[in-house]
Amino acid sequence: MRTAIITGITGQDGSYLAELLLDKGYRVVGVIRRHSSPELQTHRIDHLMSNSNLTLEYGDVTDLPSLLNVCKKHNPSEVYHLAAQSHVKISFGQPSFTTDTIATGTLNILEAVRLMVPDARVYLAGSSEMYGNEFDEDGFRRETTIMKPVSPYGCSKTYAFHLGRTYRESYDMFICNGILFNHESPRRGLNFVTSKIVEGAARIQKEGGKLSLGNLDATRDWGHAKDYVVAMWMMLQQSYSDDYVCATGESHSVRDLCEMVFSKLGMNYANHVVIDPEYYRPLELHDLKGDPTKAIAELGWETTYTFESMIDEMIEHHKAR
Ligand code: NAP
Ligand code: G4F
Numbered sequence: 001m002r003t004a005i006i007t008g009i010t011g012q013d014g015s016y017l018a019e020l021l022l023d024k025g026y027r028v029v030g031v032i033r034r035h036s037s038p039e040l041q042t043h044r045i046d047h048l049m050s051n052s053n054l055t056l057e058y059g060d061v062t063d064l065p066s067l068l069n070v071c072k073k074h075n076p077s078e079v080y081h082l083a084a085q086s087h088v089k090i091s092f093g094q095p096s097f098t099t100d101t102i103a104t105g106t107l108n109i110l111e112a113v114r115l116m117v118p119d120a121r122v123y124l125a126g127s128s129e130m131y132g133n134e135f136d137e138d139g140f141r142r143e144t145t146i147m148k149p150v151s152p153y154g155c156s157k158t159y160a161f162h163l164g165r166t167y168r169e170s171y172d173m174f175i176c177n178g179i180l181f182n183h184e185s186p187r188r189g190l191n192f193v194t195s196k197i198v199e200g201a202a203r204i205q206k207e208g209g210k211l212s213l214g215n216l217d218a219t220r221d222w223g224h225a226k227d228y229v230v231a232m233w234m235m236l237q238q239s240y241s242d243d244y245v246c247a248t249g250e251s252h253s254v255r256d257l258c259e260m261v262f263s264k265l266g267m268n269y270a271n272h273v274v275i276d277p278e279y280y281r282p283l284e285l286h287d288l289k290g291d292p293t294k295a296i297a298e299l300g301w302e303t304t305y306t307f308e309s310m311i312d313e314m315i316e317h318h319k320a321r
Helices: 012-023 064-074 088-093 095-116 152-171 193-207 225-235 254-264 293-299 307-319
Strands: 003-007 027-032 054-058 078-081 121-127 175-180 211-213 243-246 273-275
Touching: 003 012, 003 064, 012 027, 012 225, 027 064, 054 064, 064 095, 078 095, 088 095, 088 152, 095 121, 095 152, 121 152, 121 225, 152 175, 175 225, 193 211, 193 254, 193 307, 225 243, 225 293, 243 293, 254 307
Parallel strands: 003 027, 003 078, 027 054, 078 121, 121 175, 175 243, 211 273
Antiparallel strands: none
16 A cells, blocks of 8 residues: 655645545545644544544654654655645745745755655645746746746745755655646635635625725636646656646636626626735736646646636535535
């Protein structure tokens, strides 16, 4: 039986990845941090807790000894490193914490694997934020596009990306960087714009009220998290390790998203959305669109959700709450 370690198992992606790996017959070891309210910590994976192939271990990616211990104890063949302070706006307010979890956290994971289980295959959760406002002539970002991040989060992810590549080449380790564009789901944290809009619109439909947002003109390439965790697994099943963009190739503005969600709930967004400068960022990544050609050709990756079917699933979820 193969053993996989997941850091960030309590997050959106970690929960879908744990489901996928358990379904495939893996023994899954999730690394979780100590919380003062543990009963609230595992809500995304509570439905998996009775599975005897799932084990949770306390650890923190900023604490190298905890990672060394987990690797030594469980001898994984695959390590999926998803843990991060993953909110871009918050990374401006908490730059040191963001850098500690993402940059130092990735260094710690790579050292733990190198020292304890050097043959284990490693997935690193890179982001389209690494590109900043750079793109190719056709408007797309791909594996070869220049990276010039515009947030402390993006800078930390760019460090982690290059560290992964450096360890791969220096130590002949199997390390893949996913360069993932935005992916959402009913499990998305409510402070990301998709779930904030869907949850807000569903609440306003029942109770009335307003929804405060920031920049409505930014565009993003939004897919479904369930599709993107399949790509993570596929990367670690290849005969060589490499870096891959995962995206839909389609982008929509935050305003388009508001229009779609509010109109599906029988409302006009313009009557309910108010702009609050609080939600603007010191630097904005204006438009995002990725080219997944390499992941499709080399991994055989394909998406099963459209933008609309992903939004429909989120609306159903938040309406029922
Ligand atoms: P998420 O929902 O915010 O989950 C983050 C996870 O990291 C949570 O389980 C969190 O634990 C854990 N974590 C944070 N700091 C930690 C620490 N110091 N030690 C151990 N665990 C820690 O993020 P996500 O959306 O699932 O994203 C997964 C990864 O992909 C992240 O690295 C993110 O930056 C990256 N990414 C995401 C997207 C996207 O659109 N979702 C796109 C590109 C890249 P708690 O539950 O205890 O907070
Ligand atoms: O939903 P967001 O906060 O996602 P963002 O910044 O694109 O980051 C997400 O995707 C990255 C991949 O590109 C991941 F690496 C990262 O971990 C995270 O998952 O914001 C999307 C857009 C931005 O342009 C933002 O300015 O929505 C705009 N926006 C407008 N009003 C808002 C709001 N964003 C948030 N969070 N809250 C608002 O009220």
